Amino acid sequence: MTLETFLQNIANGISLGSLYALIAIGYTMVYGIIRLINFAHADLLMVASYAAFYGILVFALPWWVSFLLAIVITTILGISIEKIAYRPLRDAPRISALISAIGVSFLLENLGIVLLGARPKPFPRPEEVVWNIHLGGISFLSLAIIIPVITLVLLIAVNLIVNKTNVGIAMRAVSRDFETASLMAVDVNKVVVTTFAVGSGLAAVGGIMWSLQYPQIDPLMGVFPGLKCFIAAVMGGIGSVPGAMIGGFILGMGEVMLVGLMPELSGYRDAFAFVVLILILLFKPGGILGEHVVEKV
Amino acid sequence: MLKIENLEVYYGGIHALKGITLEVPENKIVTLVGANGAGKSTTLRAISGLVSPSAGRITFKGEDITGKKTVDIVKGGITLIPEGRRIFANLTVLENLKMGAYARKDKEEIKKDMGKIFELFPRLKEREWQQAGTLSGGEQQMLAIGRALMSRPQLLMMDEPSLGLAPLLVKEVFNIIQDIYNQGMTILLIEQNAAAALQIADYGYVLETGRIVLEGPGKELADNDEVRRAYLGKA
Ligand SMILES: Nc1ncnc2c1ncn2[C@@H]1O[C@H](COP(=O)(O)OP(=O)(O)OP(=O)(O)O)[C@@H](O)[C@H]1O
Numbered sequence: 061m062t063l064e065t066f067l068q069n070i071a072n073g074i075s076l077g078s079l080y081a082l083i084a085i086g087y088t089m090v091y092g093i094i095r096l097i098n099f100a101h102a103d104l105l106m107v108a109s110y111a112a113f114y115g116i117l118v119f120a121l122p123w124w125v126s127f128l129l130a131i132v133i134t135t136i137l138g139i140s141i142e143k144i145a146y147r148p149l150r151d152a153p154r155i156s157a158l159i160s161a162i163g164v165s166f167l168l169e170n171l172g173i174v175l176l177g178a179r180p181k182p183f184p185r186p187e188e189v190v191w192n193i194h195l196g197g198i199s200f201l202s203l204a205i206i207i208p209v210i211t212l213v214l215l216i217a218v219n220l221i222v223n224k225t226n227v228g229i230a231m232r233a234v235s236r237d238f239e240t241a242s243l244m245a246v247d248v249n250k251v252v253v254t255t256f257a258v259g260s261g262l263a264a265v266g267g268i269m270w271s272l273q274y275p276q277i278d279p280l281m282g283v284f285p286g287l288k289c290f291i292a293a294v295m296g297g298i299g300s301v302p303g304a305m306i307g308g309f310i311l312g313m314g315e316v317m318l319v320g321l322m323p324e325l326s327g328y329r330d331a332f333a334f335v336v337l338i339l340i341l342l343f344k345p346g347g348i349l350g351e352h353v354v355e356k357v
Numbered sequence: 358m359l360k361i362e363n364l365e366v367y368y369g370g371i372h373a374l375k376g377i378t379l380e381v382p383e384n385k386i387v388t389l390v391g392a393n394g395a396g397k398s399t400t401l402r403a404i405s406g407l408v409s410p411s412a413g414r415i416t417f418k419g420e421d422i423t424g425k426k427t428v429d430i431v432k433g434g435i436t437l438i439p440e441g442r443r444i445f446a447n448l449t450v451l452e453n454l455k456m457g458a459y460a461r462k463d464k465e466e467i468k469k470d471m472g473k474i475f476e477l478f479p480r481l482k483e484r485e486w487q488q489a490g491t492l493s494g495g496e497q498q499m500l501a502i503g504r505a506l507m508s509r510p511q512l513l514m515m516d517e518p519s520l521g522l523a524p525l526l527v528k529e530v531f532n533i534i535q536d537i538y539n540q541g542m543t544i545l546l547i548e549q550n551a552a553a554a555l556q557i558a559d560y561g562y563v564l565e566t567g568r569i570v571l572e573g574p575g576k577e578l579a580d581n582d583e584v585r586r587a588y589l590g591k592a
């Protein structure tokens with residue numbers, strides 16, 4: 061491998077890792093707070109992408125208006141899913157909410173197929189966002205810079221929210237103990253909604269950037285990235301926000317490097333995620349940054 | 358200040374409270390004693406809105422709060438230190454205290470109260486940045502009390518604050534309760550340690566399988582033969 065292709069691979073790995081990290085946060089935050097694997101999270105990528113697609117191509121809105129609207133719509137959808145499908149089951153056995161999540165996921169996917177058509181559509185790439193950059197001997201897409209930068213900004217913002225604000229402290233408190241949090245006058249529902257809003261918003265941004273990077277969308281487009289990001293969240297230690305970020309980057313970088321260094325293994329690209337997951341869980345069952353809070357009773 | 362009339366609570370088929378009537382006057386310590394499973398915790402949980410009573414009325418400062426949401430009850434001035442401390446183990450000591458003040462907006466006053474609590478519990482000050490889960494049992498209890506005080510309650514309810522503490526610490530906890538009371542707080546206290554609780558209480562109620570069987574001024578109850586036999590382990 062030449063230096064150029066190596067650098068190219070690094071850049072690709074960072075971009076893919078960024079996308080994984082953004083989407084993985086939604087899984088980990090929701091799990092942290094209501095112990096639910098939100099299967100519908102994956103489909104939010106699809107919803108955001110289609111919303112942006114229709115905004116630009118059908119309603120002829122400026123690209124940035126479409127993107128913003130798509131983020132808003134996806135966030136509202138994420139919050140609504142919690143209200144309609146999860147909240148009524150909050151005191152039910154956990155498996156019920158899990159089944160509900162799978163149901164919502166299938167519903168969104170099949171609604172997508174029926175309403176939007178199963179055939180893939182080309183995702184528009186506004187030239188203000190996606191252009192070619194030539195630097196020395198290498199050329200790359202502007203996305204190689206835009207995606208990591210936006211991701212970095214959002215990751216910093218999420219960390220600030222979770223660690224420094226009162227809402228963030230409340231999120232962590234609620235994730236520990238609903239009842240006691242409510243004894244501190246914390247409105248648990250509000251905190252849960254905030255969590256879903258943050259997770260869904262990030263998924264929307266991730267979904268749109270995903271579609272810019274791989275500009276073809278279809279109603280099932282969220283399934284594989286969603287699965288990978290879920291793996292990233294588990295790898296990092298589900299419930300831990302920095303864990304999801306680390307897991308996302310390890311997975312993205314590892315996948316790209318595997319294909320780059322050993323092209324003959326590229327068919328195993330998707331299996332790679334599972335192998336890494338198994339290896340990590342063998343040595344650290346709780347994930348890389350899995351919670352292991354000391355507790356005395 | 359707080360009045361409970363004929364409160365009844367069911368857990369499924371279990372009739373945990375069978376009509377409880379009691380009163381907590383302002384600036385007094387009232388204690389609720391009774392054997393395991395008598396319904397002491399259930400009473401406090403019903404006041405806080407964590408369980409909903411099937412019958413009866415709870416009024417606080419003249420206002421009916423029966424069936425209100427926990428968050429509103431807390432905002433209304435009633436704070437419960439739950440059984441088993443229930444500090445947030447994954448949060449730092451400081452964050453735990455901040456959670457206590459979650460509903461408050463008066464930043465300056467919050468800061469002042471934080472200072473007061475660190476004065477009351479210097480050991481918490483030294484451990485400000487420590488994860489609360491790593492505190493010793495006694496320190497956790499102090500944190501639970503401090504956290505509750507941060508909400509500036511008008512009525513503080515404590516569910517067995519001395520549970521699992523060494524005798525010396527038990528004494529300390531009772532001194533703290535006395536201190537808080539002397540500063541003008543109204544307190545509803547549950548204790549296994551009936552002797553100590555009745556010593557500092559203005560008034561006491563004895564609970565037996567969901568019913569109040571005896572009541573009276575704390576010292577009087579402490580001297581009552583029946584109470585002495587059943588709860589104080591003295592002939
Ligand atoms: N969540 C619950 N579900 C079913 N039954 C319950 C529940 N909580 C309490 N009970 C029952 O209600 C009765 C009263 O319990 P409560 O916790 O109020 O007792 P307590 O007086 O606080 O006892 P202790 O001194 O052991 O803490 C008990 O018989 C208990 O088994």
Ligand SMILES: [Mg+2]
Pocket residue numbers: 397398399440516
């Ligand atoms: Mg109890």
